[in-house]
Amino acid sequence: MGNIYVVVAEARDGRLRQVSLEAVHAAALASHEDDKLIAVLLGHHLQEAANELARYVEDQVIIIDHPDLAIYQAEAFFSAITSVLDQLQPYGVFFGHTSIGRDLAPLVAAHLSAGQISDVIALTRTDDTVSYTRPLYAGKAFENKQFISSPQIVTIRPNNISPAQPVPAAAPITQLTYSPSASLRTVIKEVVRKSTGRVDLTEAKVVVSGGRGVKSKAGFQPLEELAEVLQGAIGASRGACDAGYCDYSLQIGQTGKVVTPEIYIACGISGAIQHLAGMSQSRIIIAINKDPEAPIFNVADYGIIGDLFEVVPLLTEEFRKVLSVSN
Numbered sequence: 001m002g003n004i005y006v007v008v009a010e011a012r013d014g015r016l017r018q019v020s021l022e023a024v025h026a027a028a029l030a031s032h033e034d035d036k037l038i039a040v041l042l043g044h045h046l047q048e049a050a051n052e053l054a055r056y057v058e059d060q061v062i063i064i065d066h067p068d069l070a071i072y073q074a075e076a077f078f079s080a081i082t083s084v085l086d087q088l089q090p091y092g093v094f095f096g097h098t099s100i101g102r103d104l105a106p107l108v109a110a111h112l113s114a115g116q117i118s119d120v121i122a123l124t125r126t127d128d129t130v131s132y133t134r135p136l137y138a139g140k141a142f143e144n145k146q147f148i149s150s151p152q153i154v155t156i157r158p159n160n161i162s163p164a165q166p167v168p169a170a171a172p173i174t175q176l177t178y179s180p181s182a183s184l185r186t187v188i189k190e191v192v193r194k195s196t197g198r199v200d201l202t203e204a205k206v207v208v209s210g211g212r213g214v215k216s217k218a219g220f221q222p223l224e225e226l227a228e229v230l231q232g233a234i235g236a237s238r239g240a241c242d243a244g245y246c247d248y249s250l251q252i253g254q255t256g257k258v259v260t261p262e263i264y265i266a267c268g269i270s271g272a273i274q275h276l277a278g279m280s281q282s283r284i285i286i287a288i289n290k291d292p293e294a295p296i297f298n299v300a301d302y303g304i305i306g307d308l309f310e311v312v313p314l315l316t317e318e319f320r321k322v323l324s325v326s327n
């Protein structure tokens with residue numbers, strides 16, 4: 001009998017998050033054939049997400065579905081997940097490196113007296129050794145880390161490891177009960193979402209980002225149209241946020257979100273080091289800037305020197321044509 005690997009999956013608005021399938025793939029890569037892979041989903045109204053998750057998991061999906069878990073609250077989620085982990089005694093526990101994973105994983109690690117490797121972007125297995133790669137110094141360097149003990153806690157950065165492929169037979173789904181603790185010290189009554197974006201910024205395949213060069217709130221409109229055609233998300237530099245052109249929830253960079261989309265389109269962003277920290281790992285970077293000396297061109301795969309208010313609508317029109325033909 002092998003070891004047990006657990007993936008703590010996440011659903012948002014009833015839908016399974018893509019990063020959870022990436023974590024399932026990562027756990028499968030880290031484990032041996034005789035190990036067991038179990039995914040645990042916490043939340044409320046989870047049936048649809050659980051059915052989807054089961055199509056990608058070999059052995060078992062466990063759900064804990066309760067109104068108190070509808071919104072993430074550290075104490076409640078910690079109590080629910082540790083009740084499962086204490087029974088399973090896992091060798092490895094994998095989370096998405098999301099706001100929930102970043103908060104919950106260290107609590108679980110402390111509870112299990114386990115080591116943790118965070119923000120993993122790749123892993124390789126040679127015989128019995130698994131090496132985890134993670135960025136350092138805002139993406140300027142990388143380190144390879146290995147565990148020397150178990151349990152092992154890992155968080156996976158979204159959009160870096162490919163998602164798991166469907167398994168031949170969906171895993172059975174087990175529902176466990178959650179007993180709310182009377183001793184919760186805080187209760188979340190409501191979450192007010194600032195970003196109304198269609199696509200989650202950290203998981204988006206395409207991000208269209210605006211900087212101080214957009215010049216006003218209205219200046220984001222052409223970027224929104226481009227993002228809509230490409231089914232992408234809108235991001236921003238701190239310059240644009242500080243100027244009040246958009247909400248801070250869109251900020252990308254050292255003190256904002258880290259994104260690694262397939263395509264990152266930087267519009268009117270100079271390319272300060274603190275901005276690069278949040279996007280330089282994107283697969284393809286396209287920069288539009290009227291200053292040919294802008295540092296963003298040093299990291300761009302494609303650079304367009306020009307006025308974003310002329311270039312972005314042209315790109316939108318061309319992509320619309322190409323994508324309507326291919327559909």
Ligand SMILES: Cc1cc2nc3c(=O)[nH]c(=O)nc-3n(C[C@H](O)[C@H](O)[C@H](O)COP(=O)(O)OP(=O)(O)OC[C@H]3O[C@@H](n4cnc5c(N)ncnc54)[C@H](O)[C@@H]3O)c2cc1C
Nearest residue numbers: 211212213237238239253254255256268270274275290308
């Ligand atoms: C501790 C610390 C943390 C920070 N964290 C972050 C962070 O997380 N994220 C972040 O982004 N920044 C961060 N910053 C700020 C960062 O240093 C820069 O000030 C900021 O990124 C600049 O934003 P920007 O590129 O939009 O603006 P600017 O540097 O002003 O650049 C605007 C660009 O737009 C171009 N432009 C203007 N008009 C047009 C046009 N019509 N068409 C095309 N191009 C045009 C200009 O040529 C220029 O290159 C941080 C700074 C500090 C000190």
